Amino acid sequence: MPDELHQAGAGDPDGLDRLWTPHRLAYIRGENKPDDHSTGQCPFCRIPKMDDAEGLIVHRGELAYAVLNLYPYSPGHLMVCPYRHIADYTETTDDEAAEIADLTRAAMRTIRAVSGAQGFNIGMNQGAVAGAGIAAHLHQHVVPRWPGDQNFMPIIGRTKTLPELLGETRDLLAGAFKRR
Structure with missing residues (x-):
């Protein structure tokens, strides 16, 4: 190995394994985030x-x-979205608000039944300054939780491990929703 590469540390083993997640680059770059509903770019x-x-x-x-979150915090992380393109919870009709609440409860029951989730984080981030990744279209997160699910990987390694492919999770939850 040339001396200058060795001094820079290139190629030196560091004892760490790598979990490659190239699909997250689209999220990091902000791809598919709608700026304007008229462009037709809203994923929701x-x-x-x-x-x-x-x-x-x-x-x-x-x-x-x-719908399952394309960039989940945990297996089964889904979102409840109105079909109507609105940004703020106060813009929902009474019927929309009721159905969002009902679907959230149904999602919790379904996820709990198929995965044994022992807790949930439920919430909406209203506006970009509040952390909404896609602020232009209202969506409520339903994030299942288990004891010990926040281990060293996300805290120290800034990496999330998901033991199931999104398609498998979708099939499992969709089938369970139909049976309820």
């Missing part, structure tokens, strides 16, 4: 036009739907 408006498996939809309601 595009997803309902897709086949359920392709769009990762686990359940369709009349006014809202449940």
Whole structure:
């Protein structure tokens, strides 16, 4: 090895394993985040036009739907979204708000039944300054939790491990939603 490379540390083993997650680069770059509904770039408006498996939809309601998060915090992390393109919870109709609440409860029951989740983080980030990744279209997160699920990987390694592919999770949850 040339001396200058060795001095810079290139090629020196560091004893760490690598978990490659190239699919997250689209999220990091902010791809598919809508700036303006008129551009047709809103993923939450595009997803309902897709086949359920392709769009990762686990359940369709009349006014809202449940879809897996493409960048999940944990297995089964899904979102409940109104079909209507609105940004703020206060813009929902009474019927939309009721269906979002009902689908959230159904999602919790379904995830708990198929995965044994022992807790949940439920919430909406309203506006970019509040942490909404896609602020232009309202969505509520339903994040299942288990004891010890926040171990050293996300805290120290800034890496999340997911033991199941999104397509498998979608099939499991979609089937369970139909049986309830």
